[in-house]
Amino acid sequence: MKHLDFDILVIGGGHAGVEAALVASHTGKRVGLISLDKTKLALMSCNPSVGGLGKSHIVKEIDALGGVMARATDATGIQFRKLNLSRGPAVWATRVQADRTAYNQYICQIINNDPNIEVIEAAADAILVENGQAVGVELDSGESVMAKAVIVCTGTFLGGLIHIGEKKIKAGRKGEKAAYKLTNSFRSLGFEVGRLKTGTPPRLDGTTIDYDLCEIQPGIEPKPYFSYDTKAIEIEQVPCFLTYTTKETKKIIQANLKKSPMFSGQIKSTGPRYCPSIEDKIYRFSDRDRHQIFLEPEGKNNSEVYPNGFSTSLPEDIQLKAIKTITGLENVKITQPGYAIEYDYCPAYQIKNSLETKLIANLYFAGQINGTSGYEEAAGQGLLAGLNASLKIDQEPPLILDRAESYIGVMIDDLVTRSTTEPYRMFTSRAEYRLCLREDNARDRLFDYANRYNLIPKEKYSQFTILQKETDLEMAKLSKIVISVAKLGKLADIFEKKENVSLADLLTVPGVEYDDIEPFIGSNGSYLSDADAIKERVSIFIKYKGYIKKQEREVSKFRNMESQFIPEDMPYNELNGLRNEAQEKFTRFKPISLGQASRIEGVTTGDIAALSVHVRKYSNKQKNRPEVE
Amino acid sequence: MMYYGSIVNETDTIIDEVTMVQMPVGNSYTGLDQAEIFCHGGQYVLKQILQQIYKFDIRPAEPGEFTRRAFLAGRIDLTKAEAVADLIASKTEYSYRSARDNLLGELSQHINTLRDRAILLLAEIEAAIDYPEENLDISEKKNQLESIEFLISSIKELIDSYKSGKIIKEGFKIVIAGRPNAGKSSLFNLLLNQNRAIVTPTPGTTRDYLTEWIELDGHAVSLTDTAGLRKSVSAIEKSGQFYAEVEMKRADLIIWMADISKKSWKSSLLYDLEKLSKFGDVLIVLNKTDLANKTAFKNISSAIKELGIYGLILSCKTRSGIGKLKKDLINSINKNMPDLTDRLVVTSERHKKKLTNSLKYLKNAQKGIQSEISPELIAFELRQAVNKIDEITGRIYTEDILDNIFSHFCIGK
Numbered sequence A: 001m002k003h004l005d006f007d008i009l010v011i012g013g014g015h016a017g018v019e020a021a022l023v024a025s026h027t028g029k030r031v032g033l034i035s036l037d038k039t040k041l042a043l044m045s046c047n048p049s050v051g052g053l054g055k056s057h058i059v060k061e062i063d064a065l066g067g068v069m070a071r072a073t074d075a076t077g078i079q080f081r082k083l084n085l086s087r088g089p090a091v092w093a094t095r096v097q098a099d100r101t102a103y104n105q106y107i108c109q110i111i112n113n114d115p116n117i118e119v120i121e122a123a124a125d126a127i128l129v130e131n132g133q134a135v136g137v138e139l140d141s142g143e144s145v146m147a148k149a150v151i152v153c154t155g156t157f158l159g160g161l162i163h164i165g166e167k168k169i170k171a172g173r174k175g176e177k178a179a180y181k182l183t184n185s186f187r188s189l190g191f192e193v194g195r196l197k198t199g200t201p202p203r204l205d206g207t208t209i210d211y212d213l214c215e216i217q218p219g220i221e222p223k224p225y226f227s228y229d230t231k232a233i234e235i236e237q238v239p240c241f242l243t244y245t246t247k248e249t250k251k252i253i254q255a256n257l258k259k260s261p262m263f264s265g266q267i268k269s270t271g272p273r274y275c276p277s278i279e280d281k282i283y284r285f286s287d288r289d290r291h292q293i294f295l296e297p298e299g300k301n302n303s304e305v306y307p308n309g310f311s312t313s314l315p316e317d318i319q320l321k322a323i324k325t326i327t328g329l330e331n332v333k334i335t336q337p338g339y340a341i342e343y344d345y346c347p348a349y350q351i352k353n354s355l356e357t358k359l360i361a362n363l364y365f366a367g368q369i370n371g372t373s374g375y376e377e378a379a380g381q382g383l384l385a386g387l388n389a390s391l392k393i394d395q396e397p398p399l400i401l402d403r404a405e406s407y408i409g410v411m412i413d414d415l416v417t418r419s420t421t422e423p424y425r426m427f428t429s430r431a432e433y434r435l436c437l438r439e440d441n442a443r444d445r446l447f448d449y450a451n452r453y454n455l456i457p458k459e460k461y462s463q464f465t466i467l468q469k470e471t472d473l474e475m476a477k478l479s480k481i482v483i484s485v486a487k488l489g490k491l492a493d494i495f496e497k498k499e500n501v502s503l504a505d506l507l508t509v510p511g512v513e514y515d516d517i518e519p520f521i522g523s524n525g526s527y528l529s530d531a532d533a534i535k536e537r538v539s540i541f542i543k544y545k546g547y548i549k550k551q552e553r554e555v556s557k558f559r560n561m562e563s564q565f566i567p568e569d570m571p572y573n574e575l576n577g578l579r580n581e582a583q584e585k586f587t588r589f590k591p592i593s594l595g596q597a598s599r600i601e602g603v604t605t606g607d608i609a610a611l612s613v614h615v616r617k618y619s620n621k622q623k624n625r626p627e628v629e
Numbered sequence B: 001m002m003y004y005g006s007i008v009n010e011t012d013t014i015i016d017e018v019t020m021v022q023m024p025v026g027n028s029y030t031g032l033d034q035a036e037i038f039c040h041g042g043q044y045v046l047k048q049i050l051q052q053i054y055k056f057d058i059r060p061a062e063p064g065e066f067t068r069r070a071f072l073a074g075r076i077d078l079t080k081a082e083a084v085a086d087l088i089a090s091k092t093e094y095s096y097r098s099a100r101d102n103l104l105g106e107l108s109q110h111i112n113t114l115r116d117r118a119i120l121l122l123a124e125i126e127a128a129i130d131y132p133e134e135n136l137d138i139s140e141k142k143n144q145l146e147s148i149e150f151l152i153s154s155i156k157e158l159i160d161s162y163k164s165g166k167i168i169k170e171g172f173k174i175v176i177a178g179r180p181n182a183g184k185s186s187l188f189n190l191l192l193n194q195n196r197a198i199v200t201p202t203p204g205t206t207r208d209y210l211t212e213w214i215e216l217d218g219h220a221v222s223l224t225d226t227a228g229l230r231k232s233v234s235a236i237e238k239s240g241q242f243y244a245e246v247e248m249k250r251a252d253l254i255i256w257m258a259d260i261s262k263k264s265w266k267s268s269l270l271y272d273l274e275k276l277s278k279f280g281d282v283l284i285v286l287n288k289t290d291l292a293n294k295t296a297f298k299n300i301s302s303a304i305k306e307l308g309i310y311g312l313i314l315s316c317k318t319r320s321g322i323g324k325l326k327k328d329l330i331n332s333i334n335k336n337m338p339d340l341t342d343r344l345v346v347t348s349e350r351h352k353k354k355l356t357n358s359l360k361y362l363k364n365a366q367k368g369i370q371s372e373i374s375p376e377l378i379a380f381e382l383r384q385a386v387n388k389i390d391e392i393t394g395r396i397y398t399e400d401i402l403d404n405i406f407s408h409f410c411i412g413k
């Protein structure tokens, strides 16, 4: 008999792998984290920025579920901003520039100090499978490590191939070995493997930039943090700068388009439309004379700068020539060229909502292997994969988040119902119940889970339930205090009728903020929770109340369809009235519910109607079946 | 594949020479294996052939079963399926045409064009939300308002068409109502050209309502005779009156009859007019004018002026005024009938409901854009509007669509 080394093996120490390992450890599992280099955990291979629209929501959810990304970013942030502040709270988005090195070190320290996690410096060559179940990993040393579950978080390392002009380099990141054997292992296990592409801009020597010619973009104070637990951190923020490409840039790039592997045909896989290379932007929007470039610092003690918006795979000499035409970068030095990278992924119809693969039990996929891009997306999946692997070992049902309770749920559902052909990035518009999924209420949505699975300390949970109760009390109080409009002074102009109004109603008026009504509240009750936190929660709840109610009605309709479960062994090929295409789709995607089935692309109402007939028949049969002792 | 041959009975006697077309799976209406037999006419031959066929494991289709199967096979979408249901139930030429247009998908096409327009607007608003830092070329408020006004007026037009749509589908509904003994049943019989309803001199003769189809100028009209309305003690009469009012509410036109041979008819009518104001179109008919002499006649004319009504003067006994009445009825029908040559008509109540909901959300969005509320709220309203549209064509699948399908096509036996 083989010796069982670990409960869970995590392949890859990126953002997904780290969250997976940590959550598995918190739930008491022994974890082996396989990474090529112990010191390169949670590196930011693209820009050192965390959050932004949709992504920040995921980070907040990770925090509510006890993950590390929020805390790590807060602790190592060098610039803090909140986007969309002129709009409503559902689309506010925190974005933080982290210090790349500090972030990596912060994570390394946590992992290395975790007694349940052992980092194995090696490459994984193959998944070991027995009786359709993952049982371990074969390392490049030839050694086998055994475990009860395996989580694959290989990022761009899986079959990674870097393109710079005509140059091709086998690598997972600049200067780092890619994993080729592992792809073959997936193929021979029967997985469909596809190919995606992403890109990164050159890195610049910040001391060679003329910032006087650029627009400064400072961070904001007080700093917005990701983690609900972060208390003010004293650091001096570092600004970003905004500059533009010029007509010269356009000329140079247009003249050299053919040298870009994207245009020469050297790269055939699809890149993300939302993050195009500079050559792509100039080619597709030839009528625009300039494009925005954000100059983002890579760290406090690091003079390297990331020119966001200038992703390119042109040859190095052209990159330099083109970038020098950008305002303020006339004398710039490139420290590392930009490149495009192709990598393997397994189209996500092959995983369940729990992130376990349909083909091999106890094998989980998280991050870019599922076709996503972005640290936040990867981390969110890693956390759930780690938790679900752990639950599976404990013979508990997995945690499956739905579209109405979290962005992570939206993401996973999107992944498993659509065959993504371009890297998947989160946007707030992907969430149909966006008004209910806000940065401010991630704990309201997910803390019960965090508590149930022991992902957070008990006292944190009870503190939060107090905050919830006190928020309710405060809201009730505001509805009870009624004042005459005449007393309102300037605010009175908003009202047509000069009658009495409750403070709660007053707060729903656009332009009226909590501070405006505070003078009328009178003696403040003594709350245990942070007064500012209560204030913010009350304002948002009251301002959105009408919409949230409407949205909740939609949610209940949605949940109704979600709760019509489809048996896993549904014999789609034998069902009458289903089109061949629908049979094929359902067999491939194995939807868990009628609701999910209806979201599979190419499925028609007729297919769902037909399917629903069979599901009803089937569940009737189940009901009528005599109880088995 | 087309075959030619004969159908024979057990004793090999030829019943008929027929052609048969076999349609392969996937090409047939139902998406299933399908064969069609063409025989020579005649009820007798047809019966004989069917008798032979039923001896195999073959049964006649249930009502709507072909449509149901076609729908389940994904051959037709929801609006088309509903159009087929309309077609089966169609009573008039108009009705047939509008159902056929729906079937051809014109309605869903039109609705999809509107949807695309809404999506375009939504996409712009969403882009501005998700890319706050990019310099996007977003349309100005003015253009956004233009888009939404276009959507609102288009959807309003569709909703308005339902009134005609309902008439097309269910026929024009005329209800004869009035106080007891006014001559309602007499007029009913007159328009029907047969003695269908019982007529007696006793007030309160008609107890239950009675509906018959008549044809007026090529339109199918359903004509209903009701129980006379008065304060009553009898339970039977009361319940008859209750249904009379229900019918009046559903009417496209009410003929209210007054008996001018009654002394107090004027004050009664004045009282009744007020009650009638809660119903739709009403035509006042003053009956039994044969009993009025010259001076009384003058009184009627001045009374009509006084009351400020359009009163049609009629005698069921002498039939004087009946030609004018028919003309008035035809005018009223034509006024409510759509010109089907250039307009789409919504005939399904479900569609109308969804469109009305969609309109509500569009108006909210319009208000939102005007008063510049936060864009995620505008997006919320627009998204709801689009969802409601999607529920018409079945692009979005919700339980009520399911219910509708189950009730229409008796699925799941």
Ligand SMILES: Nc1nc2c(ncn2[C@@H]2O[C@H](COP(=O)(O)OP(=O)(O)OP(=O)(O)O)[C@@H](O)[C@H]2O)c(=O)[nH]1
Binding pocket: B178, B179, B180, B181, B182, B183, B184, B185, B186, B187, B198, B199, B200, B201, B202, B203, B204, B205, B206, B207, B226, B227, B228, B229, B287, B288, B289, B290, B291, B314, B315, B316, B317, B318
């Ligand atoms: N002289 C005269 N008698 C009429 C006329 N129309 C109806 N009548 C008579 O009035 C009486 C009542 O007629 P109906 O048609 O039964 O009246 P109704 O309104 O249906 O009465 P209920 O069903 O009882 O509410 C009958 O005796 C008819 O013959 C008319 O134009 N002139």
Ligand SMILES: [Mg+2]
Binding pocket: B184, B185, B186, B197, B198, B199, B205, B206, B226
């Ligand atoms: Mg009668």
